[in-house]
Amino acid sequence: MMVQETIVWKGYLACVGEDSCVVQSPWILEEDCVFGADSDHTTLAVAAIQLMQNNGCQLNSINSLQDVDAQIITMTTGVEVIQPLEDDSIELSADWDLCIGDDARVVICKNDSDIELWEPVGTIEVDADFHQEITSAWQRECEPNHVSQGAYVSQQQYEEGAAARLNLSGQSIDGKMIWPPRQMSDNGVLAPQASTPLQRVATVESWTKLAAAGAPSEFSFRAPILGGITTVFVRFEQGPRGVFLLVDDEDNDPQIGDQVQFVTRRIYAQEAFVRYGLKCQIVKQ
Amino acid sequence: MPNTTRRVMVDVAVIGAGQTKYGNHPLGLKAMWAEAAAKAFDSVDNNFEAKLVDEAFIGSVAFGGAQLGNTAAILTEHSGMKGCSVRRVENACASSGFALRDAMMAIKSGEADIVVAGGIEKMNDLSAERKRYWLGVSGDTEWERLAGLTFPGTYALMARRHFHEYGSNHDDLVNISVKNHMHGFENEVAHLRKEVSFEKAASGFMVADPLTLYDCCPTSDGASCVILAADHVVREFTDDPIWLKGSGAGSDHLALHDRSSITQMSATQKAVAQAYKSSGLGANDIDLAEVHDCFTIAELMATEDLGFANRGEGGIFAREGRGRRNEGDVAINPSGGLKSKGHPLGATGTGQAVEVFKQLKGIVEAPRQIRDAEVGMTHNVGGSGATCAVHIFGRDR
Numbered sequence: 098m099m100v101q102e103t104i105v106w107k108g109y110l111a112c113v114g115e116d117s118c119v120v121q122s123p124w125i126l127e128e129d130c131v132f133g134a135d136s137d138h139t140t141l142a143v144a145a146i147q148l149m150q151n152n153g154c155q156l157n158s159i160n161s162l163q164d165v166d167a168q169i170i171t172m173t174t175g176v177e178v179i180q181p182l183e184d185d186s187i188e189l190s191a192d193w194d195l196c197i198g199d200d201a202r203v204v205i206c207k208n209d210s211d212i213e214l215w216e217p218v219g220t221i222e223v224d225a226d227f228h229q230e231i232t233s234a235w236q237r238e239c240e241p242n243h244v245s246q247g248a249y250v251s252q253q254q255y256e257e258g259a260a261a262r263l264n265l266s267g268q269s270i271d272g273k274m275i276w277p278p279r280q281m282s283d284n285g286v287l288a289p290q291a292s293t294p295l296q297r298v299a300t301v302e303s304w305t306k307l308a309a310a311g312a313p314s315e316f317s318f319r320a321p322i323l324g325g326i327t328t329v330f331v332r333f334e335q336g337p338r339g340v341f342l343l344v345d346d347e348d349n350d351p352q353i354g355d356q357v358q359f360v361t362r363r364i365y366a367q368e369a370f371v372r373y374g375l376k377c378q379i380v381k382q
Numbered sequence: 383m384p385n386t387t388r389r390v391m392v393d394v395a396v397i398g399a400g401q402t403k404y405g406n407h408p409l410g411l412k413a414m415w416a417e418a419a420a421k422a423f424d425s426v427d428n429n430f431e432a433k434l435v436d437e438a439f440i441g442s443v444a445f446g447g448a449q450l451g452n453t454a455a456i457l458t459e460h461s462g463m464k465g466c467s468v469r470r471v472e473n474a475c476a477s478s479g480f481a482l483r484d485a486m487m488a489i490k491s492g493e494a495d496i497v498v499a500g501g502i503e504k505m506n507d508l509s510a511e512r513k514r515y516w517l518g519v520s521g522d523t524e525w526e527r528l529a530g531l532t533f534p535g536t537y538a539l540m541a542r543r544h545f546h547e548y549g550s551n552h553d554d555l556v557n558i559s560v561k562n563h564m565h566g567f568e569n570e571v572a573h574l575r576k577e578v579s580f581e582k583a584a585s586g587f588m589v590a591d592p593l594t595l596y597d598c599c600p601t602s603d604g605a606s607c608v609i610l611a612a613d614h615v616v617r618e619f620t621d622d623p624i625w626l627k628g629s630g631a632g633s634d635h636l637a638l639h640d641r642s643s644i645t646q647m648s649a650t651q652k653a654v655a656q657a658y659k660s661s662g663l664g665a666n667d668i669d670l671a672e673v674h675d676c677f678t679i680a681e682l683m684a685t686e687d688l689g690f691a692n693r694g695e696g697g698i699f700a701r702e703g704r705g706r707r708n709e710g711d712v713a714i715n716p717s718g719g720l721k722s723k724g725h726p727l728g729a730t731g732t733g734q735a736v737e738v739f740k741q742l743k744g745i746v747e748a749p750r751q752i753r754d755a756e757v758g759m760t761h762n763v764g765g766s767g768a769t770c771a772v773h774i775f776g777r778d779r
Contacts, residue, residue, distance in 0.1 A: 246515040246516075247446075247447075247516040248515060248518065248519040248523050248527060249523070250523055250528060258524060258525075277524075277525055277639075302543060303539040303540075303542045303543040303644065304542065305535050305538035305591050305592075305593075306591040307531075307534065307535050307589070307591075308587070310589065311590045312532075312535075313515075313530060313531070313532050314511060314514040315527070315528075316530060317511065326530045327530075328529050328531055328535055328539070330543070330638065330644070338638075338640075339639045341529050353546050365528075372528065
């Protein structure tokens with residue numbers, strides 16, 4: 098049974114029941130639900146799984162079609178994503194299904210359960226030109242021949258640090274939390290594997306908004322459309338600090354001392370490979 | 383030939399120094415380097431020949447990849463030094479500051495008597511898009527760049543935090559910009575030779591909030607070259623050497639988030655402590671300092687880290703004009719600094735040494751000459767502070 102109340106979750110709109118949830122983008126264009134500036138089905142799926150987990154649901158694995166990045170979902174949530182292969186050699190054996198359609202909406206439900214229609218409250222009409230421009234920018238960015246002309250994070254390098262990036266896994270060294278992970282301690286001792294997650298709340302210690310011309314080239318297609326990009330320098334309660342982009346849908350300037358939470362979003366793409374990561378949302382008091 | 387017997391306590395002098403004009407340079411890498419080297423050779427008072435050079439250390443980030451490998455070999459080939467021991471030194475914007483330190487150490491080791499330290503960068507022959515990819519390659523690529531940061535962004539984070547912790551403000555940065563443009567206006571080799579009013583500098587368009595266009599150095603082409611000599615051969619070349627009295631270098635975490643503070647640079651603090659100790663001098667002894675002002679906040683923080691201002695008072699130092707040429711406590715960036723003279727990455731460190739060499743020799747264009755200059759400093763930072771080299775020069779040995 099799904100409660101029809103709309104909640105705001107990770108920057109999306111959602112409703113949740115005992116064995117199902119729907120998560121969708123808040124953006125509407127001519128009655129269609131469309132993605133925001135840095136979202137896709139993978140980021141919506143991550144948010145949906147996290148919503149179920151937040152409500153106490155024991156989700157170990159989930160069936161899904163191949164329209165989402167299973168590796169990103171698993172690294173972020175710990176949930177195994179079972180996707181069919183073309184030869185049908187993998188059985189969709191999980192008790193839960195991740196359902197996605199043509200619009201910016203995902204559903205998680207138990208196998209064969211019925212989903213009630215839900216009318217979300219709080220949708221926002223997106224500017225059609227903006228939506229067209231940002232969608233087109235992502236299409237260009239995701240093309241295989243869109244390659245770096247200089248600084249570069251290879252797919253291998255990204256994947257090496259992805260777990261720490263997506264689930265904030267840190268290291269405990271001499272009683273001190275370290276994040277992002279290091280190879281050795283300051284005393285030259287090999288550091289343990291990153292396995293201690295940081296709390297997903299932090300405080301802004303500094304921030305900047307880069308004009309489109311000041312942003313790295315990785316963002317050069319989208320930064321002009323977004324009017325620049327905002328980066329926050331934050332301190333986690335356990336001590337480590339980090340830099341994160343503010344979610345692209347956030348239009349408020351942060352302030353030093355603001356609390357932020359973390360959501361999974363697209364960062365940028367090169368060579369048809371999307372780099373996902375955590376971005377910050379200011380916690381409204 | 384050098385005396386290869388291990389020699390300790392060798393003193394090192396600068397006997398020559400030269401550089402190209404900085405800016406959007408019409409020459410390519412080989413021609414720029416040849417021009418800088420030729421000017422350095424010509425600046426030596428007596429009897430210098432390129433073939434006398436035992437070792438050469440050439441700093442370059444190799445911006446854009448025009449000659450990523452064997453940069454030093456092709457440059458020395460085109461400047462009469464073919465055959466000597468050469469290598470490229472890469473430590474981002476501090477590349478030639480470290481080249482200078484390596485050159486000094488080569489002489490102090492007893493393995494070389496005449497050593498060239500230099501630097502070069504060609505940045506303006508790239509398309510705008512390719513240039514944007516290369517700007518910021520020396521920052522933390524995996525974490526900072528994926529968070530949208532290149533150097534304007536990292537220095538903006540430092541600036542806003544400094545404002546928050548110490549009450550400094552953007553007007554303090556504007557004062558630094560105005561001063562450095564005033565200093566660089568009469569510098570014949572400066573990239574941006576124009577004076578800027580406080581009002582204009584305060585109203586530049588925002589690059590990385592709170593830093594505006596007038597807080598940022600330009601993207602420059604240029605080459606610079608200094609010639610060092612061991613004490614026992616100095617008199618063959620000049621009766622008026624400039625002594626390299628102290629040197630220090632340090633490093634720090636590459637990424638800001640790993641550092642204990644983002645309002646000071648521990649690499650600078652380590653480097654300058656070594657330089658003061660090895661020279662027996664202190665901040666009060668410095669008459670002029672070429673400081674790494676890639677962004678105005680970098681100069682503000684450096685005046686504190688180098689000991690010219692108390693911790694947290696870099697803004698007051700700037701506000702009171704204590705770094706102005708022939709007016710303040712110490713002339714900060716009499717060349718115009720990176721802000722006005724320009725910043726050809728790999729060439730900047732030894733370019734600072736060229737300025738100090740000329741100031742201490744008393745051969746700078748009249749309006750820019752620091753009166754009674756006896757001791758000068760160079761401060762060269764790599765990236766957002768991961769590396770730093772500091773050198774102290776003096777007229778007395």
